[in-house]
Amino acid sequence: MKVYGDTQSGNCYKIKLLAGLLDIQHEWIHVSVLGGETQTPDFLNKNPNGKIPVLALGGGRFLSESNAVINFLATGTALLPEDPLQYAKVQQWQFFEQYSHEPFIAVARFIAKFLGLPEERRAEYESKQEGGHKALRVMEQQLQQTPYLTGSQLSTADIALYAYTHVAGEGGFDLTSYCAIEAWLERIRLEPKYVAMQ
Amino acid sequence: MKVYGDTQSGNCYKIKLLAGLLDIQHEWIHVSVLGGETQTPDFLNKNPNGKIPVLALGGGRFLSESNAVINFLATGTALLPEDPLQYAKVQQWQFFEQYSHEPFIAVARFIAKFLGLPEERRAEYESKQEGGHKALRVMEQQLQQTPYLTGSQLSTADIALYAYTHVAGEGGFDLTSYCAIEAWLERIRLEPKYVAMQ
Numbered sequence: 001m002k003v004y005g006d007t008q009s010g011n012c013y014k015i016k017l018l019a020g021l022l023d024i025q026h027e028w029i030h031v032s033v034l035g036g037e038t039q040t041p042d043f044l045n046k047n048p049n050g051k052i053p054v055l056a057l058g059g060g061r062f063l064s065e066s067n068a069v070i071n072f073l074a075t076g077t078a079l080l081p082e083d084p085l086q087y088a089k090v091q092q093w094q095f096f097e098q099y100s101h102e103p104f105i106a107v108a109r110f111i112a113k114f115l116g117l118p119e120e121r122r123a124e125y126e127s128k129q130e131g132g133h134k135a136l137r138v139m140e141q142q143l144q145q146t147p148y149l150t151g152s153q154l155s156t157a158d159i160a161l162y163a164y165t166h167v168a169g170e171g172g173f174d175l176t177s178y179c180a181i182e183a184w185l186e187r188i189r190l191e192p193k194y195v196a197m198q
Numbered sequence: 199m200k201v202y203g204d205t206q207s208g209n210c211y212k213i214k215l216l217a218g219l220l221d222i223q224h225e226w227i228h229v230s231v232l233g234g235e236t237q238t239p240d241f242l243n244k245n246p247n248g249k250i251p252v253l254a255l256g257g258g259r260f261l262s263e264s265n266a267v268i269n270f271l272a273t274g275t276a277l278l279p280e281d282p283l284q285y286a287k288v289q290q291w292q293f294f295e296q297y298s299h300e301p302f303i304a305v306a307r308f309i310a311k312f313l314g315l316p317e318e319r320r321a322e323y324e325s326k327q328e329g330g331h332k333a334l335r336v337m338e339q340q341l342q343q344t345p346y347l348t349g350s351q352l353s354t355a356d357i358a359l360y361a362y363t364h365v366a367g368e369g370g371f372d373l374t375s376y377c378a379i380e381a382w383l384e385r386i387r388l389e390p391k392y393v394a395m396q
Contacts (some may be wrong), residue, residue: 048335048336048339048340049294049298049336051298057283061283063283063286063287063290064290064294065289065290065293065294065297066293067289067293068286068287068289068290068292068293069286071286071289072282072283072285072286075282076282084270084273084274085255085259085261085270087270088261088266088267088269088270089261089266091263091265091266091269091289092261092262092263092266094266094293095263095264095265095266095292095293095296096247096262096263098293098296098297099263099296099297099300099301100247100249102297103297103301137246138246138247141246142246
């Protein structure tokens with residue numbers, strides 16, 4: 001099993017973290033987005049949408065979209081509930097992540113950390129703050145009620161949201177007033193097989 | 199089972215269409231986004247993220263995010279594959295829909311159809327065209343190879359992408375050059391229990 005990605009990307013790190021927690025052996029192949037490597041004919045053959053991460057399963061089988069990949073890899077483990085409603089709740093949080101969290105927090109981080117907050121993108125960076133805080137408030141509200149996003153068990157919903165939330169500071173988001181989120185981040189960081197972003 | 203939504207919203211229509219195909223009885227409660235009804239305390243109690251659709255299952259149980267809802271409702275039917283990799287492929291297309299398709303095609307349609315393409319949003323409307331066509335090309339490429347997005351069977355991936363693709367024209371997207379998409383739209387429209395958006 002091969003993973004094409006960049007560990008500095010939260011979407012890719014989700015797979016790295018999950019693979020660590022579940023002891024999944026894999027080969028990591030670094031792909032540089034800024035270097036244009038996701039737009040080559042060879043890469044587009046793996047994912048026509050030109051995005052990392054991509055999981056290569058052999059036999060010409062590829063899977064893209066980070067949350068689809070972690071759910072696939074976690075199937076049959078304690079990190080993915082079998083009960084249909086609980087599994088749907090995992091997906092609810094993951095779709096929330098991709099639509100209401102990532103486009104604000106990850107994009108603000110990308111502009112600040114990887115592009116160095118250039119003047120021509122400052123307005124866009126600032127426009128991301130409100131939506132990012134709205135997403136954080138939704139998470140905070142849930143995590144005040146349950147230790148993990150879908151209840152009492154760590155799941156791939158938490159892996160999905162952890163990825164960019166734990167580095168939200170790099171996008172200008174101060175988490176100190178989000179006490180339940182801070183405690184949840186620490187809970188995940190203390191998992192025995194936790195793997196840090198690097 | 200109650201569904202809170204607006205059938206003119208593609209995200210809500212996914213549930214309407216799926217419920218039709220699967221003969222799922224439900225009560226539909228109209229919620230007006232433009233009328234502010236997704237931001238009332240009562241609605242935020244159902245979905246703290248303030249978005250439709252929301253599925254109410256009784257006993258204070260709610261599920262939001264359209265694709266999570268249709269996957270939940272389709273569990274155990276022919277529209278949701280049991281094989282983990284095939285199910286992951288369904289999710290791959292649904293995350294693609296929420297990240298790479300909806301923010302372009304649905305938003306362009308919203309600006310044109312519901313806001314009447316006001317001058318102050320024309321630049322945003324035009325900026326959505328390129329991303330929308332990129333998403334359509336990704337779909338076209340797949341549908342040239344297989345009759346449905348994940349292979350030979352209709353699934354909730356198709357329901358998810360059908361919702362906004364079949365009204366993409368309302369967002370300024372001319373589909374006539376996407377022959378495989380046009381054929382796929384017609385294939386879905388001809389399903390015996392098909393329900394039109396209304």
